[in-house]
Amino acid sequence: MLFGRTTLSKFVIEQTRGQHSEMGALLIDVAAAVKGISALVGKGALSGVAGSAAAINVQGEEQKKIDVLANEAFLRHCEWGGQLAGMASEELEEPFRIPDDYPRGRYLLVFDPLDGSSNSDVNVSVGSIFSILARSTAGAAQKPDFLRPGHEQLAAGYAIYGPATMLVLTVGTGTHGFTLDRESGNFILTHPAIRIPAATREFAINTSNERFWEPPVQRYVGECKAGSSGIRGVDFNMRWIASMVAEVHRILMRGGIFMYPRDNKDPAKPGRLRLLYEANPMAMLVEQAGGAASTGRGRILDVVPDALHQRLPVILGSREEVERLERYHHEYDTGADRPFVSPLFAERSLFRD
Numbered sequence: 001m002l003f004g005r006t007t008l009s010k011f012v013i014e015q016t017r018g019q020h021s022e023m024g025a026l027l028i029d030v031a032a033a034v035k036g037i038s039a040l041v042g043k044g045a046l047s048g049v050a051g052s053a054a055a056i057n058v059q060g061e062e063q064k065k066i067d068v069l070a071n072e073a074f075l076r077h078c079e080w081g082g083q084l085a086g087m088a089s090e091e092l093e094e095p096f097r098i099p100d101d102y103p104r105g106r107y108l109l110v111f112d113p114l115d116g117s118s119n120s121d122v123n124v125s126v127g128s129i130f131s132i133l134a135r136s137t138a139g140a141a142q143k144p145d146f147l148r149p150g151h152e153q154l155a156a157g158y159a160i161y162g163p164a165t166m167l168v169l170t171v172g173t174g175t176h177g178f179t180l181d182r183e184s185g186n187f188i189l190t191h192p193a194i195r196i197p198a199a200t201r202e203f204a205i206n207t208s209n210e211r212f213w214e215p216p217v218q219r220y221v222g223e224c225k226a227g228s229s230g231i232r233g234v235d236f237n238m239r240w241i242a243s244m245v246a247e248v249h250r251i252l253m254r255g256g257i258f259m260y261p262r263d264n265k266d267p268a269k270p271g272r273l274r275l276l277y278e279a280n281p282m283a284m285l286v287e288q289a290g291g292a293a294s295t296g297r298g299r300i301l302d303v304v305p306d307a308l309h310q311r312l313p314v315i316l317g318s319r320e321e322v323e324r325l326e327r328y329h330h331e332y333d334t335g336a337d338r339p340f341v342s343p344l345f346a347e348r349s350l351f352r353d
C-alpha cells in the first residue's frame with residue numbers, strides 16, 4: 001500500500017520551505033527529467049536510440065544518441081520554470097543560457113545527464129548526476145559563476161537506472177533514497193537517512209590502470225589484495241562496475257571505498273572524473289551519509305574549480321579507509337613512509353624462501 005508514504009515532491013516541499021522553496025520546484029523538474037530518462041533507458045534496444053550520435057563531446061569522448069537525449073531531457077524540463085540563472089552540462093562545452101522568453105532565477109543547475117553511458121549498450125546500470133548552487137544575482141549566468149567549491153552546493157543527487165530506478169538526494173539534511181513506483185509514477189521515500197559504515201572490507205578501482213597509479217594508491221590496494229596474509233590482517237573483496245553512479249550507490253547501501261586516482265598515463269588529465277559534474281555532487285551525498293570524499297590530498301568539497309570541465313583524483317566512501325589513503329598520501333609526500341614493497345610481492349618472496 002503506497003498511499004500515505006512520503007513522495008519526493010512532499011519531501012522536497014517540506015525540506016525547502018522558506019528560503020529555498022524555488023529550489024524545491026526545480027528539484028521536482030529534475031525528477032521529471034530523470035523519469036523521462038529512466039523510461040528511455042528502460043526500453044533498451046527497443047528505444048531505437050542505441051549507438052553513437054556520430055559526434056564527439058567536449059571531453060573528447062564519443063557521444064551516444066542516448067547521451068544527447070538525456071541532455072535534452074534536463075535542459076527542456078528545467079529551463080522554463082524561472083528558478084535558474086543557467087545550467088552547465090558535462091555534454092556542453094559552455095554553460096547553457098536560459099532562453100530569453102523564460103524568466104530567470106538565482107539557481108545554477110550542474111549535471112552529467114548520463115554517466116557511464118557505454119554501459120547502456122550492455123544493459124548495466126547507468127545514472128544521472130546533478131547539483132544545485134545559488135548565486136546572489138539573477139541575471140544570465142556566466143562561466144565563472146559555476147566555478148564554486150563543492151561545499152557551497154545547496155543540493156546534490158543522482159538517479160540510478162538499474163533493476164529499479166532510484167533517486168538519491170541531499171539538500172544538506174542527510175542523504176535520502178527514493179524508489180520510482182512505475183505504476184503511480186511517483187518517487188517514494190524508501191531509504192531515509194542513509195549511513196555509510198565507517199569501516200569496510202570492499203574496494204573498487206580499475207586495476208588495469210595499476211601501473212599508472214601513484215605509490216600511495218599502489219600501497220593501499222596492494223595491502224587490500226594481500227588480505228589476511230598482509231599487514232591489514234583481513235581479506236578484502238573487490239568490485240568494479242565501471243559506472244560511478246552504481247559504485248557510489250553500492251557504497252551508500254553497504255559501505256566500501258571507490259577510487260579513481262591520479263595516474264601518470266596522461267599528465268594533462270589529473271584523474272578521469274570531473275569535479276563539477278561527478279566528484280562534487282557525489283562528495284556531498286557521501287559526506288551527508290557520514291562518509292568521506294578526498295583527492296587523497298584534501299577534501300573534494302574544498303577544491304576551488306578553475307575550469308568547467310576540470311578533472312581530479314577521487315577517493316570516496318567509508319571514512320576509515322579514505323582517512324587511511326589520505327595518511328598514505330601524506331606519508332609519501334613527506335617522505336615518512338617506509339620504502340614501498342607490495343605486500344603481494346613480500347608474500348611471494350616468503351613462498352620462495
Ligand SMILES: O=P(O)(O)OC[C@H]1O[C@](O)(COP(=O)(O)O)[C@@H](O)[C@@H]1O
Pocket residue numbers: 061114115116117118206242243244245260272
Ligand atoms: O573505463 P573505466 O576506467 O572503467 O572508467 C569507468 C568510469 O568512467 C565513467 O563511466 C565516467 O565516464 P563518462 O563520464 O565518460 O560516462 C564512470 O562512471 C566510471 O567510474
